[in-house]
Amino acid sequence: MTYLINDASDFSAEAVRGLVAAHPEHVSAVHGGVVRATETPKGQPALVIGGGSGHYPAFAGWVGPGMGHGAPCGNIFASPSASQVYSVARNAENGGGVILGFGNYAGDVLHFGAAAEKLRAEGVDVRIVKVSDDVASNSEENHRDRRGIAGDLPVFKIAGAAIEAGADVAEAERVAYKANDATRSFGLAFDGCTLPGAEEPLFHVAENTMGVGLGIHGEPGVKDLPMGSASEVADLLVDGVLEEDPGIGSGRVAIILNGLGTVKYEELFVVYGRVAERLEAAGLTPVRPEVGEFVTSLDMAGLSLTVVHLDEELEQHWTAPVDTPAYRRGAVDGARSPRTTFFAPGEEEVPAAQEDAQRQAGRVQSVVELFARICAEQEEELGRIDAIAGDGDHGQGMVLGTRGAVEAGAVALERGAGARTVLVHAGTAWAESAGGTSGALWGAALTAAGRALSDERASDDAAKGQALLDAVDAVRRLGGAEVGDKTMIDAAVPFSGELRKGLDAGTPLAEAITAAAQVAQQAARDTADMTARLGRSRVLGDKSLGTPDPGAVSFSLLMQALGEHLAET
């Protein structure tokens, strides 16, 4: 039960305001989350860690010297939006690049990824670190595809300490992934949690039953077992985390026994007594173990055990001083002066553009407007297709996204922006306005396309063609889907291949795009048969038999319109 609410829809934002009010010496509020309240040395990489709210101390409770530089804070159990991540990262970045760290969940992958695209478009060296410690969620070979749970604590602690010790962004990325690869967690739950304002828990575990491997948002576990004693639970957890040997053989381990919300401290210590015996029997020495609440899940009843196999480097960073609202150890060296200036969205300087570059920006904006018109026309049809296998909001999402993009592009244009800035702003607004997966993907596409163009002078056709290829690449990188998964990619990849062929052969741009769009349209239509051909779509299951993928359809529609538009103008 969540008892204390003013307005459920504003709950997460109010919680962030309360955190900042309570810990002004550690954190300052910026758009989208918090950053350190103290100055960081120029050139130090910024560790930006985040995810949905409802998991405190993760993530905003870990911002401060020795650990995070900032934390974008999403709604309860929802990834922060790309623009939240971007805003926090922009505020945290201080000339040394950015590590974006988050637990490996689809929404976080998309939105942090989109923010990374935007930051890279601005020349920031961005590295992505996905924590993937939950052994219940995937096999050992696919360790980096596992879900992230309480392993967030040691991975971000270690990465933060490495940065404090002088690591550059590449080195910090290396250490963070080394920590992640050395980390295994395994959890159990006895009951679900209730979202603020909800009447019923998000999910249930049957009475006197343990959901073994159940995820912290209720994701499916491994099996259900009858409730065990504290020692039996300890044995299950230890067996779970020690089944795999990541090959760091020092015999020294960081240990976190993490309560999810209503399994309380004395219970955790009863379990830990047995865990300690088992570790000793396995020849492992716990180093500064932590028993308490670190990655919670509102009032969920459950716990997890995390083991990090340490070598000398990881141990040094695990035990190093840290000073954050919720995690403190020892004294971090050096006085920290309060930080006084912050970046707020909308304050970005618009780079100066020459007259011809501004004219090109106007043409880019007219393409965005064209996209918005087409999406408005096709809204109902796209919704109809989407409703067969999905939730029917694809048409609405495309309309909201393109509308936001038009507005942001117009503002940028008015401020004298070039094509690059207009597209980057339009892409950000698209992701922000549309929400969801397709919003994040189209936002990233426009941002990547913008990055291939110039703000200073008009780009030539080669650059414009490259912009389209880059846009498709961004979608592919971010979305993580493959051809044949029945997604937008099934149209975008053939489009990209055909476009590249045309450009290599010297075909004029408008013509090459039109030809590629025709290939894309056929591919989009083909997705209707894909379910039958594959037996079932790998992404959507077999519900979409005979219906084309709405993302592939809208992509091909917009590319066709783009080709025609360029041919006309």
Next chain:
Amino acid sequence: MTYLINDASDFSAEAVRGLVAAHPEHVSAVHGGVVRATETPKGQPALVIGGGSGHYPAFAGWVGPGMGHGAPCGNIFASPSASQVYSVARNAENGGGVILGFGNYAGDVLHFGAAAEKLRAEGVDVRIVKVSDDVASNSEENHRDRRGIAGDLPVFKIAGAAIEAGADVAEAERVAYKANDATRSFGLAFDGCTLPGAEEPLFHVAENTMGVGLGIHGEPGVKDLPMGSASEVADLLVDGVLEEDPGIGSGRVAIILNGLGTVKYEELFVVYGRVAERLEAAGLTPVRPEVGEFVTSLDMAGLSLTVVHLDEELEQHWTAPVDTPAYRRGAVDGARSPRTTFFAPGEEEVPAAQEDAQRQAGRVQSVVELFARICAEQEEELGRIDAIAGDGDHGQGMVLGTRGAVEAGAVALERGAGARTVLVHAGTAWAESAGGTSGALWGAALTAAGRALSDERASDDAAKGQALLDAVDAVRRLGGAEVGDKTMIDAAVPFSGELRKGLDAGTPLAEAITAAAQVAQQAARDTADMTARLGRSRVLGDKSLGTPDPGAVSFSLLMQALGEHLAET
């Protein structure tokens, strides 16, 4: 719900073992609880803080440099026994005296008080600090009689820092009470908690209702109100703590917003946002506020707000470094070497006694044996009287207590002890074996009596008479009852007055005791009419009409037997 249990009766002890396994750098296990794992400077006062289990981080989570020196750990929601407190204090004491700190609850007052008697009998300078911050539990004039709740954190934090800064035991006591007098807490609960192994919660709060001022063990609150919003709850709490002005007018305040178990972090921060606004409006500046779980109550749903009005001295100690399992801030100065030797009960050295002192010890032991025989004879009758207004276990308690005292006295005697040591050991064993209130009081009586005697040589009759007077004083101090409350005191105080009169008049000891015992017997009989005379007993209500108090009866019986025994020998 408490989920993780091996054996409910061993739950608290297992939790302590787990804590020590998890934090060997902070705490070491000793009989009855934990002490610091590191050496403390010779002559530094020891801050020994404790209470029942189920409140972690309070109290064992606060042992370490800058805060506690040791924590006796009782069972869930039950005071540690006097011998647990004694053992932990003996281990923590390092030549600078002891502060015994605990929340103001009857059981803790008795058992910590009895331990203090025993330590004082050994020459240790012991100060008692009762935390009494809960404004819902008593009026402002009676601030020091209030219950202790989350004010434990700042009071012990401040006392620990004062000691770290060099305070001696008297100075630390002064600072601790200054902090307690500057502290106000107010709480609310939405639902009860479930003891390990229990099927049902210990108590309930009606659905959609807030138990305003409800105690952390379910003690009666002020009123029930319909569930409020987070801001309304914040306003209630702020109004509650700011109603009184303890007269420290700096305008700077330590703030603790404490969750009891299942009110989680984001909710607490939402509430804190409003608390911060209200404090600002009241012209108060929060200094290092803490929002989280500090004094929990298993899985109870509730929260409390604590405000400590700071002057320069209190602020300095509140913000000083501290390094414990569950509470850390900054770096405590100086390297701490691991401690290697600990004291275990039964290892106390028995001071050397001369032959005549050993003979006297034998006579003391025969009095203890006499007490045991009388209690065995009277067990049934004492139980019968007690069952009318109480729970009927007074006879059994006296039998168990005297039996334990005989055994411990015999062991001490065999090791060559003098009268002082025999009585102190017998007293400790009485309290330990009997349990409950009368056990604690008789244990303290024997301990105080022993302290008036010598180990080295035989004491004279004046010393023996003083021993009896001291014993009654100890009961009076510890029990906190007054004449007329229908307790053992109603016999003990007239006994003491008559004995003193006789001794002052030069009456031989045996004769004076017998005369005093007759007065005590009449007084004990008079307690039967007390209920009728007073309308109702202040302690027992009106259930005991016409029945004498069993404690007064057993006291007078034993004193009469003592007088007769001394006259014979």
